[in-house]
Amino acid sequence: MKNKMKHSVLITMLLMIATLFVTAFTVPSVQASASDNSLQQIKQKGYIVMGTAPDYPPYEFIGKDNGGSKVYGADIELGKAIAKDLGVKLKVKSMGFDSLLVALQTKKVDMVIAGMNETPERAKSVDFSKTYYSSGLSLVLNTSDDKKIKSYKDLQGKTIGAQIGSVQYDAVKKGIKNINLKGMENINDLILALKSGKIAAIPLDTAVAQAYAAHNPGLKIIDAKMPGQESSNKIAFFKGATSLENAANKTIDKVNKDNLYTKKFVPAAAKHITNNKSQSQFETMWQYKNFFISGIEYTMIISVVSVFFGIILGIIFALMRLSHNWLLHSISVCYIEFIRGTPQLVQIMFIYFGLGTIVNVPALTSGIIAISINSGAYVAEIIRGGINSISDGQSEAALSLGLSKKQSMQYIVLPQAFKNIWPALGNELVTLIKDSSLASVIGVGELMYQMRAVQADTYLGVAPIAVIMVIYFVITFTISRIMKHLEGKISHGTND
Amino acid sequence: MEPMIKIEKLTKKFKNNTIFSDINAEVHKGEVISLLGPSGAGKSTFLRCINMLGEPTSGKILLDGKDLVSSSEKELIQLRTHIGMVFQSFNLFENKTVIDNITLAPIKVKGMSKEGAEEKAHELLKTVGLDDKANVYPDSLSGGQAQRIAIVRALAMDPEVILFDEPTSALDPEKVGEVLSVMQDLAKKDMTMIIVTHEMEFAKNVSDEIWFMDEGKIQEKQAPKDFFENPKTPNAQRFLSKMI
Numbered sequence: 001m002k003n004k005m006k007h008s009v010l011i012t013m014l015l016m017i018a019t020l021f022v023t024a025f026t027v028p029s030v031q032a033s034a035s036d037n038s039l040q041q042i043k044q045k046g047y048i049v050m051g052t053a054p055d056y057p058p059y060e061f062i063g064k065d066n067g068g069s070k071v072y073g074a075d076i077e078l079g080k081a082i083a084k085d086l087g088v089k090l091k092v093k094s095m096g097f098d099s100l101l102v103a104l105q106t107k108k109v110d111m112v113i114a115g116m117n118e119t120p121e122r123a124k125s126v127d128f129s130k131t132y133y134s135s136g137l138s139l140v141l142n143t144s145d146d147k148k149i150k151s152y153k154d155l156q157g158k159t160i161g162a163q164i165g166s167v168q169y170d171a172v173k174k175g176i177k178n179i180n181l182k183g184m185e186n187i188n189d190l191i192l193a194l195k196s197g198k199i200a201a202i203p204l205d206t207a208v209a210q211a212y213a214a215h216n217p218g219l220k221i222i223d224a225k226m227p228g229q230e231s232s233n234k235i236a237f238f239k240g241a242t243s244l245e246n247a248a249n250k251t252i253d254k255v256n257k258d259n260l261y262t263k264k265f266v267p268a269a270a271k272h273i274t275n276n277k278s279q280s281q282f283e284t285m286w287q288y289k290n291f292f293i294s295g296i297e298y299t300m301i302i303s304v305v306s307v308f309f310g311i312i313l314g315i316i317f318a319l320m321r322l323s324h325n326w327l328l329h330s331i332s333v334c335y336i337e338f339i340r341g342t343p344q345l346v347q348i349m350f351i352y353f354g355l356g357t358i359v360n361v362p363a364l365t366s367g368i369i370a371i372s373i374n375s376g377a378y379v380a381e382i383i384r385g386g387i388n389s390i391s392d393g394q395s396e397a398a399l400s401l402g403l404s405k406k407q408s409m410q411y412i413v414l415p416q417a418f419k420n421i422w423p424a425l426g427n428e429l430v431t432l433i434k435d436s437s438l439a440s441v442i443g444v445g446e447l448m449y450q451m452r453a454v455q456a457d458t459y460l461g462v463a464p465i466a467v468i469m470v471i472y473f474v475i476t477f478t479i480s481r482i483m484k485h486l487e488g489k490i491s492h493g494t495n496d
Numbered sequence: 497m498e499p500m501i502k503i504e505k506l507t508k509k510f511k512n513n514t515i516f517s518d519i520n521a522e523v524h525k526g527e528v529i530s531l532l533g534p535s536g537a538g539k540s541t542f543l544r545c546i547n548m549l550g551e552p553t554s555g556k557i558l559l560d561g562k563d564l565v566s567s568s569e570k571e572l573i574q575l576r577t578h579i580g581m582v583f584q585s586f587n588l589f590e591n592k593t594v595i596d597n598i599t600l601a602p603i604k605v606k607g608m609s610k611e612g613a614e615e616k617a618h619e620l621l622k623t624v625g626l627d628d629k630a631n632v633y634p635d636s637l638s639g640g641q642a643q644r645i646a647i648v649r650a651l652a653m654d655p656e657v658i659l660f661d662e663p664t665s666a667l668d669p670e671k672v673g674e675v676l677s678v679m680q681d682l683a684k685k686d687m688t689m690i691i692v693t694h695e696m697e698f699a700k701n702v703s704d705e706i707w708f709m710d711e712g713k714i715q716e717k718q719a720p721k722d723f724f725e726n727p728k729t730p731n732a733q734r735f736l737s738k739m740i
Binding site: 391393394396397398399400401402403404405407411412415416419 | 547549569573574576577579580581583585587588589590591592600601604605606646649650653
């Protein structure tokens with residue numbers, strides 16, 4: 001009876017936590033403020049943060065800069081012009097195109113310049129500036145298909161791919177009947193899919209399509225000839241940030257008057273588009289070694305710090321779960337079940353964007369927090385198993401000698417438990433290193449993210465993937481060997 | 497003389513099962529008590545209640561007048577340092593060397609210096625003839641060696657009384673003697689001991705008193721000679737006829 005009651009209380013608690021999370025963060029987090037001081041705030045800060053998705057050359061892309069990487073592009077030039085007119089510095093924050101508007105709503109960025117078009121849906125959550133650049137809709141195809149596909153009408157019944165969240169995606173979805181549309185987040189992935197024949201065409205903004213086609217022999221662009229698909233690139237602002245928007249519009253007016261965007265910004269950006277055609281892929285990858293090294297650094301930082309906190313959290317929650325105190329036990333069960341029952345990718349985004357509405361946490365810290373919390377739940381279960389594997393006689397002997405429960409845990413049970421669970425902890429560590437790649441979605445510059453950057457910069461699809469695959473393997477294999485070596489060393493007890 | 501340990505109305509229930517009930521008993525300083533009885537009589541459970549490794553359902557256990565049952569966690573730790581325990585399966589700390597097994601509690605609980613604790617440990621190890629094993633891990637010891645070291649570990653805390661929970665039951669027959677002889681030496685040095693055992697000869701020769709436990713009660717408390725020659729209760733008679 002008692003157990004049944006405890007169970008239902010536990011389930012209720014879990015549900016309450018879940019609903020709490022949902023309600024706490026779905027209520028429109030920040031209301032459009034009645035008094036708009038957006039412009040004043042920027043001037044006080046002394047900088048303006050521009051969000052962008054740098055896989056969209058020539059608008060925005062990542063290029064080499066003294067061995068490191070930097071975001072370049074015509075949109076960045078525009079951002080600089082706006083910052084200059086405001087008398088502040090420009091900071092560029094990169095993330096997936098999908099995440100941009102969320103970042104704007106949660107005030108992670110002050111404006112979004114990302115070759116973005118205004119749509120009625122987007123206009124509900126953000127404000128848009130005047131048009132600063134117009135472009136058309138083109139189709140990228142394999143050269144071998146150019147006889148078969150002459151306009152958008154020929155795409156009926158075919159499989160095509162488009163960038164998730166883009167206007168091109170929506171245009172094709174609505175405008176072409178009977179189409180099999182595959183959405184991907186990254187244009188490089190789409191190009192790869194096109195080259196390998198998995199999709200027949202990619203609808204892209206004309207300028208972007210030109211940039212990609214120029215770097216990929218065997219690809220061709222045609223005008224989609226789709227009515228009403230003049231695209232107008234605009235800057236997005238936080239809803240209600242009228243003063244900032246007006247200031248930006250002034251800059252846009254100036255830019256449009258002299259046609260600066262096409263005359264000056266695009267050529268300025270184009271200088272940074274690397275041309276690697278004459279080199280072997282291997283040489284190209286070697287040139288980008290600093291990208292990968294920086295990626296390894298971040299991956300290792302995330303992994304080491306998260307493992308540290310993951311183990312601490314794991315010990316705490318394992319002990320709580322084993323505790324006779326029913327409240328502590330329940331809290332621990334809820335934590336473990338909740339974390340293990342939700343995807344890590346979602347947790348990372350939740351911490352970054354969700355927690356970000358309350359306190360401003362940088363992406364790297366958010367990633368570390370999310371991964372530590374996630375790992376803590378798994379480690380807690382491993383440690384619990386380890387503690388249960390130690391015979392009661394060990395702690396009884398300790399207690400009979402006058403040691404406290406805590407001392408018994410510390411000196412006798414945990415050291416033996418850790419020895420038993422060492423291989424399982426090793427696996428968890430390897431999993432964690434691999435899962436740190438998920439932090440790339442919030443723009444943490446770890447390996448996966450750098451791989452995307454190299455892809456965008458070199459127009460090489462597969463080579464960067466192969467490189468990071470090897471790097472990940474070398475890291476995880478080394479760690480496994482080290483763990484194995486240490487396992488031999490700790491086969492007897494502790495370092496106490 | 498006031499008894500060192502006084503047990504009053506001690507009762508242990510597990511759900512609806514009564515393991516033992518209303519046990520009253522006294523142990524004086526220097527006494528050796530052998531607790532005999534058939535398997536399942538609750539002897540070990542009773543013994544484990546004396547240092548609160550098993551929690552009694554009700555009753556009192558007074559050590560020098562202080563009740564363990566009603567004491568706080570902190571007081572209990574303090575009281576336990578006076579009560580040593582030797583287990584059937586030795587329970588040496590597997591992650592620690594022999595010397596660390598012995599010195600852990602003196603250092604961590606009593607606050608002895610490492611040097612002082614080790615010196616004492618070596619002395620004690622010598623008395624059981626195992627000083628050469630000081631730096632090995634328990635898994636390389638024989639059962640007899642492990643149990644002798646477990647006794648040393650208990651002694652290192654200078655306990656007032658040592659509880660023995662079937663100390664020789666897990667040993668190979670040829671190793672039983674070496675452990676019993678250590679216990680015999682302790683008895684000669686007037687160590688107070690409560691021993692749950694099936695070694696009848698040992699109980700007969702070493703004990704000051706035999707407690708016979710069956711059906712959740714201590715049915716007889718007698719001098720060994722009287723108990724073995726003249727058991728009063730039918731249960732004890734039946735028990736002895738089976739054992740000898």
